[in-house]
Amino acid sequence: xxxxxxxxxxxxxxxxxxxxxxxxxxxxxxxxxxxxxxxxxxxxxxxxxxxxxxxxxxxxxxxxxxxxxxxxxxxxxxxxxxxxxxxxxxxxxxxxxxxxxxxxxxxxxxxxxxxxxxxxxxxxxxxxxxxxxxxxxxxxxxxxxxxxxxxxxxxxxxxxxxxxxxxxxxxxxxxxxxxxxxxxxxxxxxxxxxxxxxxxxxxxxxxxxxxxxxxxxxxxxxxxxxxxxxxxxxxxxxxxxxxxxxxxxxxxxxxxxxxxxxxxxxxxxxxxxxxxxxxxxxxxxxxxxxxxxxxxxxxxxxxxxxxxxxxxxxxxxxxxxxxxxxxxxxxxxxxxxxxxxxxxxxxxxxxx
Numbered sequence: 001x002x003x004x005x006x007x008x009x010x011x012x013x014x015x016x017x018x019x020x021x022x023x024x025x026x027x028x029x030x031x032x033x034x035x036x037x038x039x040x041x042x043x044x045x046x047x048x049x050x051x052x053x054x055x056x057x058x059x060x061x062x063x064x065x066x067x068x069x070x071x072x073x074x075x076x077x078x079x080x081x082x083x084x085x086x087x088x089x090x091x092x093x094x095x096x097x098x099x100x101x102x103x104x105x106x107x108x109x110x111x112x113x114x115x116x117x118x119x120x121x122x123x124x125x126x127x128x129x130x131x132x133x134x135x136x137x138x139x140x141x142x143x144x145x146x147x148x149x150x151x152x153x154x155x156x157x158x159x160x161x162x163x164x165x166x167x168x169x170x171x172x173x174x175x176x177x178x179x180x181x182x183x184x185x186x187x188x189x190x191x192x193x194x195x196x197x198x199x200x201x202x203x204x205x206x207x208x209x210x211x212x213x214x215x216x217x218x219x220x221x222x223x224x225x226x227x228x229x230x231x232x233x234x235x236x237x238x239x240x241x242x243x244x245x246x247x248x249x250x251x252x253x254x255x256x257x258x259x260x261x262x263x264x265x266x267x268x269x270x271x272x273x274x275x276x277x278x279x280x281x282x283x284x285x286x287x288x289x290x291x292x293x294x295x296x297x298x299x300x301x302x303x304x305x306x307x308x309x310x311x312x313x314x315x316x317x318x319x320x321x322x323x324x325x326x327x328x329x330x331x332x333x334x335x336x337x338x339x340x341x342x343x344x345x346x347x348x349x350x351x352x
Contacts, residue, residue: 006116007029007030007033007070007113007116007117008116008119008120010029010033010068010069010070011026011029011030011116011117011120011126012120012125012126013067013068014026014029014067014069015125015126015127017067018154018157018158019127020127020151020153020154020156020157020158021126021127021128021154022127022128022132022151022153022154023121023128023132023133023135023136023137023151024136024148024149024150024151024154025150025151025154026117026121026126026128026133027114027117027136027137027140027148028147028148028149028150029069030110030113030114030117031110031145031147031148032069032070032073032075032164033069033070033073033109033110033113034102034103034106034107034109034110034113035102035106035110036073036098036099036100036102036103036164037073037095037098037099037163037164044096047092047096048092051088051091051092051095051163052088052092054078054161055078055082055088055091058078058079058082058161059079059082060079060082060083061079061080061082061083062080062083063077063079063080063083064077064080065077065080065081065084065170065173066165066167066170066173067162068167069164071167072166072167072168073098073164073165073166073167074164074165074167074170075162075163075164075165076091076094076095076162076163076164076165076170076173077161077162078091078161078162078163079159079161084177084180085180086176086177086180087180089211090176090209090210091163091165092163093208093209093210093211094163094165094166094169094170094172094209095163095164095165096208097165097166097169097205097208097209098163098164098165098166098169107145110145114137117133118130118133118134118137121133121134168201168202168205169205169209171352172202172205172206172209172352174350175189175206175300175302175350175352176209176210178300178349178350179210179281179299179300182299182300184253184299185253185255185280186252186253186254186255186280186281186282187280187281187282187299187300188252188253188281188282188283188284188297188298188299188300189206189210189212189281189282189283189284189298189299189300189301189302190283190284190285190289190290190297190298190300190301190302191203191206191283191284191285191286191289191302191303191304191352192286192287192288192289192290192301192302192303192304192344192348193287193302193303193304193305193306193344193345193352194287194304194305194306194311194332194335194336194339195287195311195315195327195331195332195335196306196310196311196314196315196318197304197305197306197311197352198304198306198352199285199286199287199304200216200218200285200286202285202304202352203216203283203285206283207281207283210279210281210283211277211279211281212277212279212281212282212283213257213275213276213277213278213279213281213282213283214276214277214282214283214284214285215248215252215260215274215276215282215283215284215285216274216284216285216286217239217244217284217285217286217287217288217289218265218286219260219261219262219263219274220239220240220241220243220244220263221238221239221240221263221265222237222238222239222240223240223263223268224268226240232334235337235338235340235341235342236288236291236293236334236338236341236342238288238334239287239288239291240263241288241291241293241294243261243263244294245293245294247260247261248260248276248284249294249295249297251276252282252284252297253297255278255279255280256278257275257276257277257278258275258276259273259274259275259276260273260274260276261273261274262274284297284298287335287338288338290342290344290347290348291338291342292342300349300350301347301348301349301350302348302349302350302351302352303344303345303348303350303351303352304352305345305351305352311332312324312328315327
């Protein structure tokens with residue numbers, strides 16, 4: 001996928017926050033925006049060791065947790081992370097989620113970003129002269145495109161200590177701050193919300209950061225024999241709460257691994273089992289996971305939201321036009337009735 005977009009606003013924001021920005025630092029930001037963090041994670045074990053060593057020596061400092069470098073990426077500040085008392089392993093895992101091969105067109109995008117930076121410098125919008133930037137980039141490009149370190153001036157003035165993180169993972173940072181303050185041997189995060197809001201992908205990323213086991217409410221679709229008009233007319237009545245209470249709830253508060261049966265709604269039958277990994281963190285994701293029928297099992301409740309236009313477009317792309325019509329006629333109204341009846345969004349601890 002092409003990663004082209006305008007970088008000028010990000011460069012200008014960094015220049016305002018960091019007046020020690022030099023041509024080398026602007027090139028570094030352009031490089032990170034285009035190529036991401038893949039070059040830093042060729043050896044995960046070595047990357048973790050390097051990160052933990054840096055984390056141990058960086059002084060805690062109150063600051064913004066993140067600074068954007070692109071529409072998809074931000075720099076997560078280690079000193080701010082440390083000041084909030086968050087686990088270093090969580091930040092490293094969030095960083096690890098970011099590592100991936102460069103997007104198609106990354107080199108072309110990078111050169112475009114350099115041109116944008118040059119135009120800004122020529123216009124006096126950056127804290128260095130256009131000729132300085134032109135001279136640095138000319139010398140840099142003769143050696144081929146590659147990673148670049150911060151300038152000595154920037155390192156002395158800013159003491160940069162950060163890792164690149166996807167914004168899709170950084171959105172969990174407020175939730176992680178809440179999780180860090182939870183008591184108990186096992187912490188349970190419930191992610192409810194609207195369909196096509198990204199609950200499943202959020203749960204996967206959050207599970208990777210926390211090292212958590214995940215249970216999915218989609219595996220508890222109501223079987224045919226229980227689908228009475230009365231049951232389906234009740235808010236949230238199309239989930240099999242009885243089986244969830246039997247196969248999941250008793251095991252969530254134990255750090256031991258367990259498994260439960262999976263119902264496949266395309267076959268309208270149980271098709272096997274799903275394992276929930278051992279550990280001190282559990283995630284339950286999916287619509288209806290905060291239904292009062294399940295009690296107050298969650299340590300923390302999150303609500304995954306999406307605007308109606310984006311919701312429709314995602315369903316269309318994911319499932320097709322015919323499925324969208326069915327969602328609009330049936331599933332979305334059922335979810336909205338449930339959300340409204342029990343104040344699910346209003347009762348959430350965190351909105352995602």
